[in-house]
Amino acid sequence: MHKIITSVILLFICSTLSFSQENSSLNPCISEFENDQIMKEVQENVKRLNLDQLGSTKRARPSFSWPLRAIDSWKDASYYCISANVDQNTTTGQIQDWNCGTNTYDGHHGTDISIWPFNFYKLDNDIVEVVAAAPGTIVAKHDGEFDKNCNATNPNANYVVIMHTDKSVAVYFHMKKNSITLKDVGATVVVGEKLGIVGSSGSSSGPHLHFEVKTDFSNSTSYIDPFYGTCNKLTDASWWINQKPYKETGVVRASVHTTDIVFPTCPGTEVINESHVYSNPFQGAGLSPGYAKFYMFLRDEVTNLNADLKILNPDKSVFTTWTYTSASDSKNKTMGYSKKLPTVDGKYTFVVTYNNTTSSYDFTVGDGNTPTTGIYESLNEHEFLVYPNPSRGNFTIELNDNDQQSIELTDDLGNTIGTYNLHEGKNVITEKLEAGIYFIQQKNTNFIQKLIIE
Ligand SMILES: [Zn+2]
CATH class of the missing domain: 2.60.40.3080 (Immunoglobulin-like)
Incomplete structure (x- = not known):
């Protein structure tokens, strides 16, 4: 039996941290004034580039790919959660999202996709890229603004606006300073082309992309919701090639750490303290001799659903196993467990399964040179x-x-x-x-x- 010395429970809400001024009807991602300014810039550029002269034939609306992408070296199962959808209820003081839920805020005209976990670490290290969801022409862009806001009252974001052939536009907002594409206004982009890095510029309480779609570049209030569902009154079908489900319940990451992860207050960068290698014997800072920290990160957790956590031996037999049961629904949950490391040298695996999704993390105890199985046999x-x-x-x-x-x-x-x-x-x-x-x-x-x- 391996005793759990401590079980640290940490809860982070996807959208924002509670101590900061969050986006709301009073402090939207894009204020009415900013929206008017940006759309005026779009309309002037479209006119200057003669893009409004491209015939009167009605073109098909675009089909969107996902507007974010983690860089190849980031191996987690996922990296985001949707912190706010478009508000379908135009009555002030009332909210509703496309799925008839309340994952939105009053007067929100876009989809907020937060990066998670480690949002400032990801910002600092350019881990999550904003990419064109559909091909089109750059009709506005702006860069050079501070990108670590924790407060939804700061104006001036870094952004790109892309116009599609049907004259709809997509606004990509809040990006990292000096990350915006160097292509000029008027240049075309292909689907999946990098436009910038997710940041927290402008009215934003943490790193996220505000993705806003308008059906007509010449109408600054023609926003729609690209997600189609029972309560979407703004369009009659999904604008996504593959619409993601309303909830993406699963494990986003499982990982092993030499000590607790440090989550500083916004805008501090997380100190992850992860490692794939542990000396034998091992002493982690602030931990009992021989113990390490095993973390899991769940998205859209569902009450009473179990997560199965396992440490597997080099031969894939079970070294130890434990269970976590979700006590409530939450957008995301971080759990850290102190667990005793194996004391036989070798390569082990930490595996978490939740809602039929699995994340795993390999780690080595000792110098790895003790013959066990697989590749180490030849050492x-x-x-x-x-x-x-x-x-x-x-x-x-x-x-x-x-x-x-x-x-x-x-x-x-x-x-x-x-x-x-x-x-x-x-x-x-x-x-x-x-x-x-x-x-x-x-x-x-x-x-x-x-x-x-x-
Ligand atoms: Zn937003």
């Missing part, structure tokens, strides 16, 4: 030295003999990073490598040494 630590290991940048490879040798560095998928010649059995190598596990192999031999980059 032989005595043929040459790699130090320091773990490393953050420079590392040295040293052979026991003085022969000139060629050494190959690969990542944990077997992709070659580089080939190096050792001079008099030694080479100091400076590579800027992403955190992770790498392997160094002496050419034409079975000698492999593991390298950990922290």
Whole structure:
């Protein structure tokens, strides 16, 4: 039995943090004044570029792809949640979203997609890109504004407006400073083309994209809701190629950490403290000897639904397992558990399953050189030295003999990073490598040494 020492429960609401001034009818993402200014800019540009002269044939409306994309190296199952839909109820003081729910705020004319978890970490590191949901022409853009607002009363956002062939427009709002596409107004974009990075510029209480669609560039109040449902009165069908469900209940991320994640107040950047590697024995800051933190991040959780959490041994048998039961519906939930690490060296996996979705995270206990299963069987630590290991940048490879040798560095998928010649059995190598596990192999031999980059 492995005792749970502490179970830290952290709850974060997708849309905003409660201490800040949130978007509301008084502080919308785009004020009426800003909307008028932006649409005036659009109309002037359309006229200047003669885009309004492109024939009178009625074109089909666009079909949208998702307007956000995480960069390839971000491996979580997902990275966002919808914090506010379009408000379908035009009566002041009353709200309704397209699915007849209340995931909106009074007078909201767009879809707010928040990035989660680690929204400021993702902003700082350019993790989530805003991409064109449909092809079209850039008809307005603006950059250079501060992008870490925590307060929905700040004006001046970084944005791009794209006009489609049917003369509808999509407004991409709140982006990161100096991230806006360098293409000029008048240039065309293809679907999926990067327009910028998700930020918190303008009237915004945290990093999110405000995606707003208007059916007619010349009518600044012709907004619609691209999601179609029973309570959407603004259009008769979905504008998405594949409309996402109203709730996307599942596990977004499972991960293992050397100590608690630090979630500072807005706009502080989260300190994630994650690691794929644990010494044996391990001592985490503020944790009992031998313990690490196991986190899961659930989206759109549903009351009474169980999450199954497991640590799997190198041979995939179960090392330990526990269960979490959702006590209430929530947009998202962060849970962190202190759990005792295995004490036998090897490569383990932390797996979380929730609502038929699964996220997993591999981690190594010890130096990984103890023969267990799989790739470690071929490791032989005595043929040459790699130090320091773990490393953050420079590392040295040293052979026991003085022969000139060629050494190959690969990542944990077997992709070659580089080939190096050792001079008099030694080479100091400076590579800027992403955190992770790498392997160094002496050419034409079975000698492999593991390298950990922290
Ligand atoms: Zn918004």
